[in-house]
Amino acid sequence: MAIWFTRLALDRWRLAEGLREGEGADAAPLALIAETAHGPRIAAVNRAGLAAGVRSGAMLADSRALCPSLAVVPADESGDCVFLEGLALWAQRWGPWSTMDLPNGLFVDVTGAAHLFGGEAELIADAGAALARRRLAARIAVAPTAGAAWALSHYGPDASILSSRDDPLRSLADLPVAALRIDDATILLLRRLGLKRLGELGGVGRDALARRFRKLGMPQANPLVRLDQLLGRVSEPLLPVFAAQAPLAQRILAEPVRHRELLDRVVADLAADMARLLEAGGQGARRLELGMWKVDGEVAMRHVEPAAPTRDAAHVFRLFAEKLGDIDAGFGIEAMRLRASWTEPLALTQGDIETAAEDRGTSLAACIDRLAVRLGAEAVRCPDPCASYIPERAQRWQPPLAPQPASQEELAFHARPLKLLDRPEQIAVIYESPDGLPRRFRWRGAVHDVARSEGPERIAPEWWRERSTVRLRDYYRVEDQEGRRYWIYRAGLVGDGRGGEPAWFLQGLNG
Amino acid sequence: MSDSLPVQALSAMHAAEWRPGLDDPVPHGEVFASSREASGAAVALAFALDRMRLAQDGVDQRPWLWVQDAGARRLTGRPYRPGLPRAFRHRLIHVSAKTPEDALFALEEGLRCRDLAFVIGEIAGNPRALGLTASRRLGLAVERHGVPLWLIRLDAKHDLGSARLRWDVEAEPSPRPRWNAEAPGIASWRAELFRARRHPPGKWILRDDGSSLTAAVRGAPDHGDMVHPAGAGPLAAG
Numbered sequence: 001m002a003i004w005f006t007r008l009a010l011d012r013w014r015l016a017e018g019l020r021e022g023e024g025a026d027a028a029p030l031a032l033i034a035e036t037a038h039g040p041r042i043a044a045v046n047r048a049g050l051a052a053g054v055r056s057g058a059m060l061a062d063s064r065a066l067c068p069s070l071a072v073v074p075a076d077e078s079g080d081c082v083f084l085e086g087l088a089l090w091a092q093r094w095g096p097w098s099t100m101d102l103p104n105g106l107f108v109d110v111t112g113a114a115h116l117f118g119g120e121a122e123l124i125a126d127a128g129a130a131l132a133r134r135r136l137a138a139r140i141a142v143a144p145t146a147g148a149a150w151a152l153s154h155y156g157p158d159a160s161i162l163s164s165r166d167d168p169l170r171s172l173a174d175l176p177v178a179a180l181r182i183d184d185a186t187i188l189l190l191r192r193l194g195l196k197r198l199g200e201l202g203g204v205g206r207d208a209l210a211r212r213f214r215k216l217g218m219p220q221a222n223p224l225v226r227l228d229q230l231l232g233r234v235s236e237p238l239l240p241v242f243a244a245q246a247p248l249a250q251r252i253l254a255e256p257v258r259h260r261e262l263l264d265r266v267v268a269d270l271a272a273d274m275a276r277l278l279e280a281g282g283q284g285a286r287r288l289e290l291g292m293w294k295v296d297g298e299v300a301m302r303h304v305e306p307a308a309p310t311r312d313a314a315h316v317f318r319l320f321a322e323k324l325g326d327i328d329a330g331f332g333i334e335a336m337r338l339r340a341s342w343t344e345p346l347a348l349t350q351g352d353i354e355t356a357a358e359d360r361g362t363s364l365a366a367c368i369d370r371l372a373v374r375l376g377a378e379a380v381r382c383p384d385p386c387a388s389y390i391p392e393r394a395q396r397w398q399p400p401l402a403p404q405p406a407s408q409e410e411l412a413f414h415a416r417p418l419k420l421l422d423r424p425e426q427i428a429v430i431y432e433s434p435d436g437l438p439r440r441f442r443w444r445g446a447v448h449d450v451a452r453s454e455g456p457e458r459i460a461p462e463w464w465r466e467r468s469t470v471r472l473r474d475y476y477r478v479e480d481q482e483g484r485r486y487w488i489y490r491a492g493l494v495g496d497g498r499g500g501e502p503a504w505f506l507q508g509l510n511g
Numbered sequence: 512m513s514d515s516l517p518v519q520a521l522s523a524m525h526a527a528e529w530r531p532g533l534d535d536p537v538p539h540g541e542v543f544a545s546s547r548e549a550s551g552a553a554v555a556l557a558f559a560l561d562r563m564r565l566a567q568d569g570v571d572q573r574p575w576l577w578v579q580d581a582g583a584r585r586l587t588g589r590p591y592r593p594g595l596p597r598a599f600r601h602r603l604i605h606v607s608a609k610t611p612e613d614a615l616f617a618l619e620e621g622l623r624c625r626d627l628a629f630v631i632g633e634i635a636g637n638p639r640a641l642g643l644t645a646s647r648r649l650g651l652a653v654e655r656h657g658v659p660l661w662l663i664r665l666d667a668k669h670d671l672g673s674a675r676l677r678w679d680v681e682a683e684p685s686p687r688p689r690w691n692a693e694a695p696g697i698a699s700w701r702a703e704l705f706r707a708r709r710h711p712p713g714k715w716i717l718r719d720d721g722s723s724l725t726a727a728v729r730g731a732p733d734h735g736d737m738v739h740p741a742g743a744g745p746l747a748a749g
Contacts, residue, residue, distance in 0.1 A: 361625030367623070367624035368604070370620050374613065374616060375606065375607075375616075379606055379608065380604065380606050381604075381605050381607070383592040383603060385592060394592075395592045395593070397605070400604045404601065416594035417591055418549045418594045419552065419587050419594070420588050420589060422588060443547075444547070446547070452695050453695070454693070454695060477695050478695070479684065482681070482684070483682035483683045483699060484547065484548040485548075485695050508594070510549060511552060511553020511554075511556070511594075
């Protein structure tokens with residue numbers, strides 16, 4: 001079912017002013033104007049204005065010349081959009097699912113719902129009566145596809161119904177091409193081609209039309225796509241509107257709070273309220289925002305994002321308590337509000353987790369939250385394997401509790417060190433021959449005699465990622481006289497044309 | 512005090528000499544090591560691995576925590592997943608704390624978490640925050656929540672501490688591998704247990720041969736220190 005509010009902006013203005021049609025200010029010519037780059041332009045005009053010759057879309061200055069007594073009110077497009085969103089939710093009384101058709105229409109999915117009202121004609125009559133009670137002028141049509149319903153509501157007879165047994169192309173053949181929901185440039189183009197009615201589109205070869213519009217990918221610019229959507233040959237996804245309410249807990253304080261202990265108590269109360277709200281909905285919070293309104297007119301906001309959905313009041317309180325240290329209360333905080341702007345379903349469980357934490361320890365998610373709040377989310381990380389054979393790139397630090405990406409198993413014959421330095425440290429090496437085994441090296445001011453070594457394991461640079469001057473690495477596992485094991489490499493070869501003498505680096509420590 | 516010790520008690524102490532697998536139910540160890548080698552972390556992981564192998568109730572698949580302060584990260588680097596023991600690789604949660612205070616906080620939070628298999632901490636030097644009180648707090652958390660802890664002390668003096676087992680560890684030349692005698696072999700460590708509540712001190716060469724942790728006696732235990740731990744409580748100096 002498509003509903004077209006023919007005068008949405010004006011009806012909204014009238015409702016806001018509390019006027020009936022033709023009453024009070026509405027009896028005189030009046031226009032809603034929108035500011036444009038070329039000056040004010042008429043967005044909508046009432047019946048008296050129309051009679052005086054004012055047309056919507058005209059410049060205000062031109063219209064004033066036609067009708068000097070024209071009264072103007074600024075149009076409120078965003079307000080109209082919000083109003084329409086509310087209407088979309090309200091229209092779900094006729095079907096389970098509705099969406100906005102900006103700027104002034106609605107689609108309601110009434111598939112399988114019409115019999116509840118006694119048939120499609122009665123459904124339209126009911127909707128028309130309900131909209132008339134709200135003093136909204138609307139045209140309503142029911143059709144098997146959204147495109148057909150839109151075409152009928154805008155250009156068909158009032159309250160028209162297209163049943164799924166009718167041939168839509170024949171029933172809609174007399175409608176103008178504008179009924180295809182295409183933009184003005186395309187309408188103009190079609191008119192220049194001599195195509196004015198929907199039926200005439202079928203008379204032209206489809207191949208010819210497809211070739212003419214082949215470069216226009218957007219559906220609103222391509223009449224063939226729109227025609228297919230109207231006939232139901234191509235599916236048209238629409239985003240439904242859903243009512244979602246963020247759980248909200250609020251405390252207005254009789255006396256402004258200036259001290260931390262009282263603040264903590266209010267936060268604990270809010271957390272308990274929030275826990276009750278969330279529990280009633282079977283939900284857990286993933287993001288919580290705490291707003292503190294101060295007496296001097298400032299607002300302080302703090303937010304936390306737990307790693308897993310939670311509604312444990314003590315846990316939420318602890319998370320916020322870490323963040324309240326730097327609040328400047330000024331002359332006092334007079335109102336506090338806790339809002340869960342992101343929630344996820346969380347099944348009901350046994351309560352009183354904090355006592356359980358004392359006895360049986362905290363859960364992993366709670367532990368990670370506490371660590372991340374105090375040390376920062378960057379500090380708590382898991383190493384994940386990464387498809388690269390450059391050693392420092394073969395692991396990536398990811399947030400914990402995230403799903404581990406699929407990866408190839410590491411090759412078991414590659415011996416790798418237990419620890420890797422953040423940055424390889426340059427060492428001075430004495431070797432037998434420039435490309436031979438190292439004999440002795442100096443690292444951090446001490447000399448290590450290499451007793452045993454194994455290598456080289458040659459790792460070439462990843463040429464698809466790095467510049468051409470990056471040198472290959474020859475890795476050696478070495479053990480010194482005292483048994484200390486290191487992982488060192490020589491960057492480059494003598495005479496590889498990518499720099500001078502190869503440098504040696506110590507990258508890893510073996511256990 | 513040592514003169515008044517009954518002979519039976521002494522012999523009981525000898526009977527309870529440390530060997531792999533003879534840990535406390537919930538170990539709380541402290542491993543002193545040099546920052547020029549990764550032996551401390553390797554020994555701690557070897558202890559954890561050995562404990563997991565000996566566990567009766569199946570293989571523990573819970574994650575484990577590795578906490579490092581900035582000094583430890585700078586000196587010996589971060590853990591490297593492909594080099595970790597295969598059983599532990601995918602379960603590591605790494606915490607990079609800035610200060611020793613943050614690292615101690617992270618360690619205590621980790622010990623309070625029932626979903627962790629064990630906790631490894633790595634702290635460089637002798638920071639003021641890691642005094643006897645902090646050490647005792649960690650010990651109490653270990654006992655209360657049953658999560659094992661091995662704390663690695665890099666380049667640290669043997670200060671006061673309440674760990675049940677306090678080790679001094681350094682690298683030992685590895686045995687020659689069978690197929691390539693010139694290559695480094697399986698890792699070996701010279702470990703000295705210098706303070707333990709239930710065991711007499713001793714020196715061993717520890718080695719993880721892939722199926723278990725083995726300890727070979729290296730020289731007789733130093734009997735000069737032997738009598739001392741009889742009266743040593745958890746708070747005694749190491």
